[in-house]
Amino acid sequence: MTTLKFQQIKPTPSTNNANTTTATSSKPLARSSHGLSIIQNGSLLVLYGGEHIARTPIEDTNSSQVLWVAKKGAAAGAGGAEDWQWIVPTITGSGSAPPARVAHAQAAIGNTIYIFGGRNGIETVTVASSAAISSLSRYTATTTLLSSSSLLTTTTSNTTIHTHHPHYRKMTTLKFQQIKPTPSTNNANTTTATSSKPLARSSHGLSIIQNGSLLVLYGGEHIARTPIEDTNSSQVLWVAKKKTAEDWQWIVPTITSSSAPPARVAHAQAAVGNTIYIFGGRNGIEMGENAMNDLWMLQIDPDHNDTTATWTQIHDNTTDSTTTTTVPEARSFHKMIAIGTNLYMFGGCSPSGRMNDLWKFDTLSCQWTELGVSKVLRGRGGPNVLSLDDSKKIAIVAGFAGEETNDGHVYRISGGGGKWEEEGMKGLDEMRPRSVCCFASLPKVNKCVIFGGEVDPSAKGHEGAGGFERDVVILDGTSGSVLENIKPAVAGGDDENYWPGNRGWADATVYEDTFYIFGGLAGDDVSPIRLDDLWQCQVSP
Numbered sequence: 001m002t003t004l005k006f007q008q009i010k011p012t013p014s015t016n017n018a019n020t021t022t023a024t025s026s027k028p029l030a031r032s033s034h035g036l037s038i039i040q041n042g043s044l045l046v047l048y049g050g051e052h053i054a055r056t057p058i059e060d061t062n063s064s065q066v067l068w069v070a071k072k073g074a075a076a077g078a079g080g081a082e083d084w085q086w087i088v089p090t091i092t093g094s095g096s097a098p099p100a101r102v103a104h105a106q107a108a109i110g111n112t113i114y115i116f117g118g119r120n121g122i123e124t125v126t127v128a129s130s131a132a133i134s135s136l137s138r139y140t141a142t143t144t145l146l147s148s149s150s151l152l153t154t155t156t157s158n159t160t161i162h163t164h165h166p167h168y169r170k171m172t173t174l175k176f177q178q179i180k181p182t183p184s185t186n187n188a189n190t191t192t193a194t195s196s197k198p199l200a201r202s203s204h205g206l207s208i209i210q211n212g213s214l215l216v217l218y219g220g221e222h223i224a225r226t227p228i229e230d231t232n233s234s235q236v237l238w239v240a241k242k243k244t245a246e247d248w249q250w251i252v253p254t255i256t257s258s259s260a261p262p263a264r265v266a267h268a269q270a271a272v273g274n275t276i277y278i279f280g281g282r283n284g285i286e287m288g289e290n291a292m293n294d295l296w297m298l299q300i301d302p303d304h305n306d307t308t309a310t311w312t313q314i315h316d317n318t319t320d321s322t323t324t325t326t327v328p329e330a331r332s333f334h335k336m337i338a339i340g341t342n343l344y345m346f347g348g349c350s351p352s353g354r355m356n357d358l359w360k361f362d363t364l365s366c367q368w369t370e371l372g373v374s375k376v377l378r379g380r381g382g383p384n385v386l387s388l389d390d391s392k393k394i395a396i397v398a399g400f401a402g403e404e405t406n407d408g409h410v411y412r413i414s415g416g417g418g419k420w421e422e423e424g425m426k427g428l429d430e431m432r433p434r435s436v437c438c439f440a441s442l443p444k445v446n447k448c449v450i451f452g453g454e455v456d457p458s459a460k461g462h463e464g465a466g467g468f469e470r471d472v473v474i475l476d477g478t479s480g481s482v483l484e485n486i487k488p489a490v491a492g493g494d495d496e497n498y499w500p501g502n503r504g505w506a507d508a509t510v511y512e513d514t515f516y517i518f519g520g521l522a523g524d525d526v527s528p529i530r531l532d533d534l535w536q537c538q539v540s541p
Contacts, residue, residue: 007082009070009084010084011027011070011084011085011086012083012085012086013026013086014026014027014068014085014086014087014088016088017064017088025064026086027086028047028065028086029058029065030052031050031051031052031058032050032051033049033050033051033102034047034048034049034051035048035050035104035106035115036048036106037106037107037108037113038108039108039111039112039113040111042072043071043072044069044070044071044072045069045070045072045084046067046069046108046113047067047069048066048067048068048104048106048113048115049066049100049101049102049104049115049118050102051102052065055102056102057100057101057102057120058100059100064088066100067088067089067091068086068087068088068089069086069089070084070085070086070087071084071085071087072084098115099487100120101117101118101119102118102119102120103118103119104116104117104118105117105118171541172447172483172484172486172539172540172541173539173540173541174472174486174538174539174540175537175538175540176499176535176536176537177536177537177538178500178533178534178535179240179248179516179534179535179536180248180534181197181248181249181250181534182247182248182249182250183196183197184196184238184250184251184252186251186252187234187252196250197238197532198217198235198238198250198518198519199222199228199235199532200519200529200530200531200532201222201519201530201531201532202220202221202506202519202520202521202530202531203219203221203266203333204217204219204220204265204506204507204518204519205218205219205267205268205269205278205507206218206269206507206508206509206516206517206518207269207270207271207509208271208509208510208511208516209271209274209275209276209300210274212511212512212514213241213242214239214240214241214242214300214306215239215240215242215248215509215516215518215534216238216271216276216298216300217237217238217240217518218236218237218238218267218269218276218278218298219236219263219264219269219278219281220265221265222235222530224462224463224464224528225265225284225285225462225463226265227263227264227265227281227283228263229263230263234252236263237252237253237255237309238250238251238252239253239300239306240534248534251306251307253300253306253307253309254307255308255309255310255311256301256308256309257309257310257311260311261278261294261296261311261313262283262292264280264282264283264292265281265282265283265332266281266282266333266348266349267279267280267281267292267332268280268281268335268336268345268348269336269507270336270338271338272338272340272341272343272363275297275298275299275363276300277295277297277298277314277336277338277343277361278295278296279293279294279328279334279336279345279361280293280294280328280330280331280332280334281332282332289351291330291331291332291349291350291351292332293327293328293329293330293331295313295314295315295361296311296312296313296314297311297312297313297314298310298311299312314366315366316366316367316368317365317366317367326367326368327368328345328357328359328368328370329350329352330350330351331348331349331350331355332348332349332381333347333348333349333382334346334347334348334349334355334381334383335347335348335382335383335385335439336385337385337386337387337394337441339387339391339413340391341362341363341364342360342361342362342363343360343361343363344358344359344360344371344385344394345358345359345360345361345385346359346383346385346394346396347379347383347396347399348381349381353379354378354379354380354381354400354401354402355379355380356373356374356377356378356379357370357371357372357373357374358370358373358374358394358396358411358420359371371411371418372419372420374396374409374411375420376423376424377396377399377401377407377408377409377424378401378402379401380399380400380401380405380435381399381400381435381436382399382400382435382436382437382453382454382504383396383397383398383399383435384396384397384398384399384439384450385397385439386439386441386448386475386480387441387448388410388441388448388477388478388479388480389477389479391443392412392413392415393410393411393412393413393480394410394413395408395409395410395411395425395448395480396408396409397425397428397431397439397450397475397480398428398431398433398435398437398450398453399435400435400436400454400457403433403457404433404434404435404454404455404456404457405433405434405435406429406431406432406433406434407424407425407428408424408425408428408480409421409424409425410425410480425479425481426479426481427476427479427480427481427482428480428481428482429482430482430485431473431482431485432455432469432471432485433455434450434452434453434454434469434504435454435504436453436454436504436505436506437451437453437454437504438450438451438452438453438506438515438517439451439508440508440510440515441477441510442477442510442513442539443477444512444513445540445541446476446477446478446541447474447477447483447539447541448474448475448476448477448480449472449473449474449475449537449539450472450475451470451471451473451500451508451517451537452468452470452471452500452503452504452506452520453468453469453504454466454467454468454504454505455467455468458525459525460525464524464525464528465521465522465523465524465525465527465528465529466504466524466525468502468503468521468522469502469504470487470488470499470500470503471485471486472485472486472537473485473486474486500517500533500535501522502522503519503520503521503522503531504520504521505521506518506519506520506521506531507520513538513539513540514536514537514539515536515537515539516534516535516536516537517536517537518532518533518534518535519531519533
């Protein structure tokens with residue numbers, strides 16, 4: 001008894017597309033894997049996304065083709081039921097638009113349209129191929145495209161659809177800016193072209209002190225697995241001094257102490273107040289070769305305009321005779337953060353293998369305390385160590401455990417008697433597995449960030465360069481769950497001037513709501529490239 005009545009709708013072509021030079025500008029491109037919704041009591045069809053070329057998301061590069069509406073009764077001489085017109089909405093408002101995608105989900109509640117997920121990669125996700133999943137960009141935040149009908153206004157020239165993002169998972173704003181410090185004039189060796197600024201490097205350390213006015217760069221490798229040494233020029237230790245908001249200068253401090261740490265790569269580095277601490281690293285070729293477990297303290301003298309520095313080696317002061325192990329095992333590619341006057345260090349690669357132990361060093365008593373191993377995480381190098389919940393918890397996230405990972409485990413410093421949680425972290429599945437990233441905790445905005453990192457290991461190990469990312473993963477500052485994954489907004493354009501390139505094996509440091517990144521490794525196994533660029537990024541909620 002069911003009767004169907006099909007009728008083709010042929011909307012009047014658009015007259016308001018910003019690009020009127022192409023034949024396809026007056027109506028939507030043919031497409032598949034798109035979304036279609038209807039709102040405003042059946043008077044407005046909304047078409048979004050999809051692919052015109054197989055597996056290639058439609059993007060607004062040459063014409064406004066991503067988003068279209070067909071408005072009922074909108075054409076000249078509108079007669080009603082059979083009269084529709086194509087319109088290209090102008091996106092306005094302070095929020096950003098979703099990245100291009102195919103195969104998303106789309107639905108309307110009232111006059112509000114929601115999209116979720118989709119992909120902008122080439123490979124197809126299959127249940128049998130977890131590797132395929134990790135190679136895609138997946139979008140987890142809900143984005144509001146259309147709000148109420150009062151936000152849709154038609155004039156003689158165009159229709160405007162406002163965008164806004166009320167969901168907390170799409171509220172983070174990043175402002176990257178490259179810092180180009182004035183070259184140094186005080187390097188002891190002025191005969192080389194590289195003496196006025198730091199060599200490009202990876203596996204180094206970066207810290208910020210003096211109320212955000214002094215960046216301290218130490219160690220690393222300019223040639224794979226070979227620690228930078230002061231043989232021909234002063235290249236191991238640099239500071240970048242902030243003179244004004246836009247003006248920084250490179251300085252090579254003169255070491256006034258009688259001793260200094262041996263050259264090293266892949267050490268851990270963190271600052272307590274204006275004092276910088278480094279632990280471990282290695283100066284051998286192989287992963288476990290010449291690993292170190294020494295702890296050093298570096299102080300930059302502000303009374304001499306930050307041009308002098310003093311190194312002091314620190315020895316453990318534990319006197320308890322029942323304690324058999326008072327110093328962590330020698331290691332490299334571990335990570336360390338400062339919380340209050342304590343240093344917390346996790347993991348790394350030792351001569352006996354990858355580690356999954358957590359240690360605390362009290363800088364007031366100069367004592368190490370072993371906090372136990374994670375029973376959830378495998379041993380790993382290059383993890384991210386984050387401070388959560390107003391410094392009540394430490395989260396260990398991702399790292400290389402024979403493969404790139406995206407798991408995590410939380411250690412409760414307070415409120416739980418100082419212990420590992422029973423289960424691993426939730427809410428990390430939406431982050432692509434990775435290691436040797438840049439990371440920072442920003443309690444001022446209650447968020448943590450993980451930038452870039454290695455997502456595909458090199459076939460040559462540390463001698464080569466694998467596959468790297470340049471995204472920023474935003475995590476909740478209380479739970480550590482992933483909130484969103486942010487990538488450069490310019491698709492296919494020249495964005496190198498406002499967003500750092502792909503990299504891993506770099507280091508980052510943070511002051512208040514701004515984190516800083518220096519250098520790292522890019523390129524591939526054929527042409528590894530070490531970097532010498534310096535960036536800052538302000539994070540706004």
